[in-house]
Amino acid sequence: MPDQSWLTPAIRRAAIARTLTTGEPLFRLGDKSAGLCEIVSGRVRLARVDRTGHETVLHVAGPGETIAEASLFSPHYQCDAIASTHAVVRIYPKAAILAAFEADRKAAQAFTAMLAHQVMDLRTRVERRNIRSARERVRHYFALNTGADGRTVGLHGTLKDLANELGLTHEALYRTLAVLERSGEIRKEEGHIVLLRAPKI
């Protein structure tokens, strides 16, 4: 889904595939930054370890996500990246990316635009998490994820995935959807949900 027009053929050609076993580090805090990384499969967590040895997770990245974008402009990685599952990643070397951006203004601009969109998307997620009520949180998601008709919400992945995205347990999500469906606000269909009418607040 994210715009990948910044990923020029030259960068793609320079990509390095790497396989990680569970627990294997991709890079460590302070390592010389090799470039940014796209998760192909599995999960990779970004974390920091404080002086007491406790690990604090910054983010868990899944398939399709890119991590360590900031390392393009920094000589070292700013946190640890460790495979949480068996994982396959593609590393796009810093030199290749910076050279491509130097040569192709449009690509560099597309990269910046992609980051700007991600910022907006993430701000929206944070805003959604500010909503306490499960029902309102689900409505917030639906309202912002309708297709062109403004009434259909596509479901990519399972409902468990959606529950995770919304910060709810899957049980809570099932119950909420059941309530909304019983009240006639939505209808569940194969692979998508149809918004039937405005909520009665």
Added chain:
Amino acid sequence: MPDQSWLTPAIRRAAIARTLTTGEPLFRLGDKSAGLCEIVSGRVRLARVDRTGHETVLHVAGPGETIAEASLFSPHYQCDAIASTHAVVRIYPKAAILAAFEADRKAAQAFTAMLAHQVMDLRTRVERRNIRSARERVRHYFALNTGADGRTVGLHGTLKDLANELGLTHEALYRTLAVLERSGEIRKEEGHIVLLRAPKI
């Protein structure tokens, strides 16, 4: 706090100050994008209105934040921006920014780097919100916001602001801090908090 080295003198000179009264729109979905915007004081909310007339808030921006970064690369704004309070903003015209980035590669790179850092910061906030327990959420924040000594957490703004940032009510935060202090894990001092020892899980 955010790196503003992308804000070159030329861009600064081109800035347009604007004052908004509560409820006044800064821009609307579909408007021709004038440029990006920095909030000087007050609050501006970004929102979309669906066909039923219901407004869905994407983000509430406060002093120091910039909004509409994505509009630099799009001919139109992608949502509404409306003052939630009396507000003062600075608009940096798109043309001035793009010209500055064209002339000064370093500035363009600094802008991209700033966005990359914001992405990481926002991902971390989302990750924090995945933690249900108030105590663990507070610990997560502390662990990632210590100063150079690794034991001091500066408090910018009020505790209510912090509670909001953490997605807790201020009462819940007060209680949690009180518990942590009683257990000897932290000490509250003027304008900052000192981490005394590792949590006993």
Added chain:
DNA sequence: CGGCGTTTTGAGAGAGCTCAACATCGGTGG
């Protein structure tokens, strides 16, 4: 058919929210 993951419903407990009261502090104006 059997096993695994998703979906679904039930019952109970606990954590945080809500409402309420009060203390504290800084500013403002009479």
Added chain:
DNA sequence: CCACCGATGTTGAGCTCTCTCAAAACGCCG
């Protein structure tokens, strides 16, 4: 100088909603 006001900080008590744990139905695939 003091009374007043608003915002922050603090603690209490009760309640609601979601989480947790459990169990079962369902669908898919080998």
